[in-house]
Amino acid sequence: xxxxxxxxxxxxxxxAPQAPYPPKVITLxxxxxxxxxxxxxxxxxxxxxxxxxxxxxxxxxxxxxxxxLYAELLGWYTHRTQNExxxxxxxxxxxxxxxNSRMYNAKTGMSLHTLAIDRGxxxxxxxxxxxxxxxxxxxGQDEVLIVAESPIGFRRWMIEYGLEPTDxxxxxxxxxxxxxTRELYFKSKPxxxxxxxxxxxxxxxxxxxxxVVADEDAIREKIAGLKGR
Amino acid sequence: xxxxxxxxxGMIPFGRRDQDTLVDMLAYAxxxxxxxxxxxxxxxxxxxxxxxxxLQRQTAIASALVDRVGLLPAAxxxxxxxxxxxxxxxxxxxxxxxxxxxDLVLVAGGEKMREVTGWKATDFVATLTxxxxxxxxGITLPGxxxxxxxxxxxxxxxxxxxxxEIAIKNQQMxxxxxxxxxxxxxxxxxxxxxxxxxxxxPPMADPLHLYxxxxxxxxxxxxxxxxxxxxxxxxxxxxxxxxxxxxxTDTHTLAERDDPTDLKxxxxxxxQAFERAQTKPAEINVAELHDAFTILEIAESEHVGFFKxxxxxxxxxxxxxxxxxxxxxxxxxxxxxxGHPVGATGVxxxxxxxxxxxxxxxxxxxxxxxxxxxxxxxxxxGNNVVAFVLKRGEK
Amino acid sequence: MKEITAxxxxxxxxxxxxxHERCLNCQHREFELVHPEGKAKLLTYxxxxxLPWGFDERFLYIGVVEFENGVKAMGQIAAPDGAxxxxxxxxxxxxxxxxxxxxxxxxxxxxxx
Numbered sequence: 001x002x003x004x005x006x007x008x009x010x011x012x013x014x015x016a017p018q019a020p021y022p023p024k025v026i027t028l029x030x031x032x033x034x035x036x037x038x039x040x041x042x043x044x045x046x047x048x049x050x051x052x053x054x055x056x057x058x059x060x061x062x063x064x065x066x067x068x069l070y071a072e073l074l075g076w077y078t079h080r081t082q083n084e085x086x087x088x089x090x091x092x093x094x095x096x097x098x099x100n101s102r103m104y105n106a107k108t109g110m111s112l113h114t115l116a117i118d119r120g121x122x123x124x125x126x127x128x129x130x131x132x133x134x135x136x137x138x139x140g141q142d143e144v145l146i147v148a149e150s151p152i153g154f155r156r157w158m159i160e161y162g163l164e165p166t167d168x169x170x171x172x173x174x175x176x177x178x179x180x181t182r183e184l185y186f187k188s189k190p191x192x193x194x195x196x197x198x199x200x201x202x203x204x205x206x207x208x209x210x211x212v213v214a215d216e217d218a219i220r221e222k223i224a225g226l227k228g229r
Numbered sequence: 230x231x232x233x234x235x236x237x238x239g240m241i242p243f244g245r246r247d248q249d250t251l252v253d254m255l256a257y258a259x260x261x262x263x264x265x266x267x268x269x270x271x272x273x274x275x276x277x278x279x280x281x282x283x284l285q286r287q288t289a290i291a292s293a294l295v296d297r298v299g300l301l302p303a304a305x306x307x308x309x310x311x312x313x314x315x316x317x318x319x320x321x322x323x324x325x326x327x328x329x330x331x332d333l334v335l336v337a338g339g340e341k342m343r344e345v346t347g348w349k350a351t352d353f354v355a356t357l358t359x360x361x362x363x364x365x366x367g368i369t370l371p372g373x374x375x376x377x378x379x380x381x382x383x384x385x386x387x388x389x390x391x392x393x394e395i396a397i398k399n400q401q402m403x404x405x406x407x408x409x410x411x412x413x414x415x416x417x418x419x420x421x422x423x424x425x426x427x428x429x430x431p432p433m434a435d436p437l438h439l440y441x442x443x444x445x446x447x448x449x450x451x452x453x454x455x456x457x458x459x460x461x462x463x464x465x466x467x468x469x470x471x472x473x474x475x476x477x478t479d480t481h482t483l484a485e486r487d488d489p490t491d492l493k494x495x496x497x498x499x500x501q502a503f504e505r506a507q508t509k510p511a512e513i514n515v516a517e518l519h520d521a522f523t524i525l526e527i528a529e530s531e532h533v534g535f536f537k538x539x540x541x542x543x544x545x546x547x548x549x550x551x552x553x554x555x556x557x558x559x560x561x562x563x564x565x566x567x568g569h570p571v572g573a574t575g576v577x578x579x580x581x582x583x584x585x586x587x588x589x590x591x592x593x594x595x596x597x598x599x600x601x602x603x604x605x606x607x608x609x610x611g612n613n614v615v616a617f618v619l620k621r622g623e624k
Numbered sequence: 625m626k627e628i629t630a631x632x633x634x635x636x637x638x639x640x641x642x643x644h645e646r647c648l649n650c651q652h653r654e655f656e657l658v659h660p661e662g663k664a665k666l667l668t669y670x671x672x673x674x675l676p677w678g679f680d681e682r683f684l685y686i687g688v689v690e691f692e693n694g695v696k697a698m699g700q701i702a703a704p705d706g707a708x709x710x711x712x713x714x715x716x717x718x719x720x721x722x723x724x725x726x727x728x729x730x731x732x733x734x735x736x737x
Contacts, residue, residue, distance in 0.1 A: 026425050026428075027418060027419055027423040027425045027426075027429075028419055028425075028429060029413075029415045029416070029419040029420050029426075029429040029430060029440065030413055030414055030415055030416060030419055031414075031415075031416035031418050031419045032419075059247060120411070120413055121413070121429075122428060122429055125428055126428060129428070151346050152346075155347075155348065159680065159681075159682050160682060162682060190427070191427060191428070191431070192428060193428075194424060194425040194427060194428050195425070224245075224247070225244075225245070226242055226244035226245055226246065226410075227244050227245075227410065227411070227412050228244070228245050346677075347674070348674070348675065348676055348677045349676075349677045351674060351675070351676040351677070352676035352677040352678065355676050359642065361642055362641065362642045362697060362698060363698050365722055365723055365730050365732050366684075366686055366698055366699060366700050366722050366723075366732055366733075367672065367675055367676060367678070367679050367684050367686065367700070367722070367723060368672075368686050368698065369672055369674065369675070369676055371672065371674060372670050372672040372686055375670030375671075375672065376668040376669060376670045376686075376687070376688060377668075378670075379668050379669065379670065379711065380667075380668050380711075383711070431673065432671065432673055433672075433673055433674050434670045434671070434672045434673070434674070435670050435671040435672075435673075436670075437670075480648065482641075482642070482698070483688060483698065484641070484667075484688045484696040484697055484698050485640065485641070485648070485696065489667070489668060489688070
């Protein structure tokens with residue numbers, strides 16, 4: 001179906017200029033190299049393939065996170081959300097997790113979701129940290145508003161970063177937001193934010209060439225299977 | 230007292246078993262052990278479980294199990310002895326057969342811990358600490374181990390590198406064990422050397438880090454015991470003889486120990502087991518030690534007499550405790566990689582040793598020609614410890 | 625510190641905390657009641673990051689101390705992240721809330737630098 005650009009012009013929100021996220025590489029516990037980079041809009045259909053199986057995993061709140069992330073990514077792909085970005089984590093090209101977020105305005109970031117597909121390697125912790133790094137250091141924002149939709153998220157983000165409670169309703173349903181300020185970010189950075197730049201060209205090329213997505217059964221097994229940590 | 234043999238062993242893979250109830254798991258492991266032995270009924274059942282009452286709000290688990298697996302009207306008891314429940318249940322089963330009162334006994338241990346979030350599981354295990362002088366402060370078992378580790382490092386020169394080496398070794402072995410919860414390999418670079426390890430392997434209870442601890446797991450294991458003189462008529466398996474066991478206790482609180490680095494109950498339990506078995510530590514070919522924290526593998530290997538105090542960590546670095554080394558320790562992956570469903574652990578150690586002594590494991594994790602095995606099941610923070618010496622019998 | 629009562633064996637002098645019905649050393653049954661006195665020497669400690677249900681802090685320092693009169697006890701150490709906490713240091717002991725259950729404080733030993 002052809003896109004009616006006249007109509008789109010009405011529907012699409014205006015985009016503010018947004019600095020790119022410089023890719024980085026992290027050595028994981030198993031010695032593998034995790035490349036963290038910004039996903040391109042045209043890669044969204046591939047990302048959706050990876051999110052799809054999580055819609056039906058109730059364990060550890062994957063379904064609610066997955067369903068919302070799916071909709072948000074689709075919104076970004078079809079130009080329905082404003083200033084959204086998505087960072088992906090890849091090991092040898094394979095997608096192991098992703099985070100998305102939005103610039104609410106020039107000063108404030110609105111953190112959306114974190115999805116770890118490979119578990120037990122702290123991929124979620126690394127990717128969430130990268131998202132905060134992008135908001136504060138590269139987009140130059142003063143604060144990020146965050147809510148947790150799962151107990152793991154609450155424990156990890158609110159407590160580990162020592163976030164401030166606020167009464168600002170978050171975009172994700174209106175719950176009061178927790179706030180990461182620049183000051184809190186830089187205080188926690190040595191413990192929580194790691195990675196090397198630039199990414200060696202070979203590794204970066206491999207990551208950019210293709211986002212490899214495991215099949216649905218493999219993703220379900222990684223997230224909710226017997227060996228899951 | 231009669232000699233007692235293990236004639237059947239069974240285990241289900243440890244991990245996250247969301248689909249199974251506690252009694253499901255105990256039943257599956259029990260059936261495997263019964264089938265392995267080739268027996269259909271037993272006189273008595275001892276069930277090891279620590280948390281059914283707290284985590285599942287289910288009590289009288291032993292009655293539920295005999296009913297579930299069709300073992301009525303066998304005698305059935307639950308043994309709750311903290312993380313040493315498994316060892317205690319096996320010990321009670323051995324005593325029952327040794328005394329001559331029962332001939333066939335099933336011992337099953339199980340725990341379902343992934344039913345709750347990690348910090349509720351942590352709180353559950355912390356209920357074994359002293360309710361007035363320890364628990365209210367927020368102390369956890371990793372916290373107890375952290376305080377112990379600080380002193381043990383200072384006194385005996387244990388280094389983080391030694392602890393990391395144990396984590397790597399046991400996860401390597403776990404990756405080869407289909408019953409192990411953790412199948413992931415880790416590297417020294419990823420958890421110690423790389424600056425990125427601050428996130429990969431953060432402090433958990435300083436000086437212990439994330440990868441020093443066992444995971445939180447669901448699982449169950451079971452064994453069948455009988456008098457040694459009835460083995461031939463009851464089973465085709467090579468019998469494994471319970472040559473000796475020992476059990477000892479220590480102060481409930483850590484603060485009341487004269488020397489907190491001295492795990493007296495470990496030493497005493499091991500001494501009793503070796504004496505009863507008329508065996509020396511040097512005669513052991515394979516050991517399952519209670520490495521709920523990496524430091525414990527070193528400390529226990531020293532307290533039971535495998536290595537002198539201060540030498541256990543060096544032995545690890547020298548590869549002496551690897552498969553193929555002088556004394557392979559935790560070839561199963563240990564609690565660190567197999568997982569630590571608390572009530573199951575002591576039984577799982579005995580199951581692993583039974584398989585090792587029957588020489589039926591795949592080559593990549595069989596200790597060649599193993600004749601004698603040893604286990605330590607460490608309850609509380611060392612306040613209730615059970616040790617076994619097992620030997621390969623004649624078919 | 626009157627909030628804590630320890631038990632000194634009237635026969636062998638061993639100090640117990642908490643209470644035991646018989647001396648752990650000589651099995652004697654009579655004790656003199658004593659309270660912790662003086663500074664608390666830190667015997668060992670840890671900084672716990674994975675706290676159990678009921679705590680919302682990122683970490684807690686917990687240690688075992690010995691008071692000048694020989695009473696040994698566990699308690700929390702009030703210290704910020706990265707503080708200079710080390711074994712052998714002398715701490716002051718206070719009786720303060722150590723956790724909250726249903727909003728109500730539970731009191732216990734808090735050691736201050």
